[in-house]
Amino acid sequence: MNVHSVDDEGFRRRAGALLRSAANDLKRNTAASAEELGVTEEQIQEYFSGRHEIPGSVHSKAAAVWPLNERDLLPVRNDCPEGVIVLDVAASKSSSRVFQREDIDYYEYRDTAMSRLASFRPEWIRMLSVVDDDDPNNPNVHWNKGHLLYQFTYFVGPVNYYYRWNGESHVLRMETGDSIWGLPFSPHTFTARNDSEPAYILALTYGGELMGDAQHELAALGPSTARKFAWDENPWTTQIRLLRSHIDAAMLSVAEVAQRSKVTQDRITELVEGAAIPSYSEIESLAAALRVSVRDLLPVSPDSPGGISLVRAVDSRRWLYPSAQQADYSVRQLAGNKLHPYTRALEIQPLRDSDAAAISTHQHQYLYNVGETPMTMRWEYLGKRYEARLAPGDSAYVMPFIPTSFTVDSAPAAQASAARLLALRIAGRIGVEARVALGSMHPGSLERLLNEDRQWY
Ligand SMILES: [Fe+2]
Structure with a gap:
């Protein structure tokens, strides 16, 4: 098993920041935290600052006396210092x-x-x-x-x-x-x-949206509650359920929704009972009345009848990137599903022997050389430039937003058509809501979100 070295100092620092954030959330200062966790004030300062590793017994104690879980206090390990x-x-x-x-x-x-x-x-x-x-x-x-x-x-x-x-x-x-x-x-x-x-x-x-936090929460809530969260893949019924769940959450009567949205009571009853599909302008009015974004009332529509989606090599789409005039790569679309709009599977053929465009994406990226010739991969991370050779059978993981380029040894030639890179791009935990929230915080507070370094008051 390939286990990469992890950034232990960063892990300690992030663990300290998580403990400090938890104490802040619960309105505990250093003295109160120390007393309730059974350690000295000097010790808790060492933990908060990341200078000292937090013993498992302190995490257990925190989960016992505070309304939180051990896993809330455990940060992610970073094993990718070069991106x-x-x-x-x-x-x-x-x-x-x-x-x-x-x-x-x-x-x-x-x-x-x-x-x-x-x-x-x-x-x-x-x-x-x-x-x-x-x-x-x-x-x-x-x-x-x-x-x-x-x-x-x-x-x-x-x-x-x-x-x-x-x-x-x-x-x-x-x-x-x-x-x-x-x-x-x-x-x-x-x-x-x-x-x-x-x-x-x-x-x-x-792992998709079900793995991790959602799975843990559902497992603790139990199957009868979990079943209530489950919506089938029919876009129409999903839309009715979305509308109903927002109306229920806001405790609104049909009359109140009608008054706010200028959609008639009869029409709203028709919509929540599934007797009709709302028009786009009705969705806009209802979204404004419910104080949600239009996208919150639009259905998710998976397209995998029978549980799979299949793309045959012979009839898959292929295009040149970034453009037909600057053909640095030939790209082929592979299988995917509308349920996962942030998952993209591509087969990429590098066509240049130098100066190929750098590609960047918000997703985590997995690469595998499925072709018959080696290629060169170049990337930039934290101001440093790197280069690696990807021979057939070599694979790579790439962090989000890292500009990477791929070239072959000699192009255009038979070699170029034999060079093929499989790329699977997936979303992490930072979805659209999280991205908007990240950009909407009080200016200058991004670092504190990642590494809370102070008491709140
Ligand atoms: Fe499998």
Whole structure:
């Protein structure tokens, strides 16, 4: 397993800031915090400042006497001091594990690049079970039970993909460059159609909005409450539920909504009962009446009938970037879903041997060289420039907003068309609301959000 060194000093400092923030939130000063946590004032100052590591016993005590959780006091570890982590193919190979299912060798797993900063759990997986048909009941097909993580899968070679949705089993014959995006907990499995050519996948699993805080909160609230939060994927019913939940939350009568929005009572009743779909101008009026943004009344519309979305290499979209005139990269769109607007899977072909445009995105990024030739990756972080070689089978993790560029050794040539980079970009925890909130705080307070360094008064 590739475990990268973490920034221990930064971890201590952030842990101290979290403890200080918690004490601030609970209106405890240094003396009160020390007394309630059973330590001296000198000790609590050492913890707050990050000069001393906070013992686990202090976190346990805080969770016992204060209304918070141990995990609220534990910061994230930063294992990416240069902005990018590269894992070469040799290190990936050395992590190889072969797993059996029902007594036959089924998969060979290899780790690829990952970081504690993002929820990617990407694996290179070779199919060891070979089938000679497309029957989901073939004795060489052994299913998993599904998993919490979302899965984006990129296929190389003659791989059969099997998935089950609502009790029905399906088989898809995949070819190199095909891709699939799948919903959590859908059972699935993979086999090879022959053993004479490479048959493997890049299984790029990642945690979405359900993993982490949402999962912990739902688990503590219990299944009957969790069920009340669950909305199906029908955009129309989602919109009705959105409208109703905002009206309920504000404790508004139909008459009050009508008076505020100038939409008639009869029409509002029709809308909340699902007898009609609101027009855009009605949504604007209702949003103003409810004092929410228009986007808060617009439905989310997933597009994965049957739990997956599939993009075949042969009919996927391809374009030049940044433009046809300045063709530094050829980009191909891979599988995705409207449920995850911030997840983007792309196949990128660098076309230049120098001076390629730097690419930057707000997302966490995972890269894997799926091509046959090496490429050079250049990036800039905190004022320093870096360069790394990405050979076939090498992979990388890139932090958000890092300008990166990719070039091949000689272009335009046959080499360029053989250079292919798989990129999966995912959102972290900083969604649209968080971005707006971050920019709307009192000027100059951003550093205090990240590292509270003072008592509030
Ligand atoms: Fe999986």
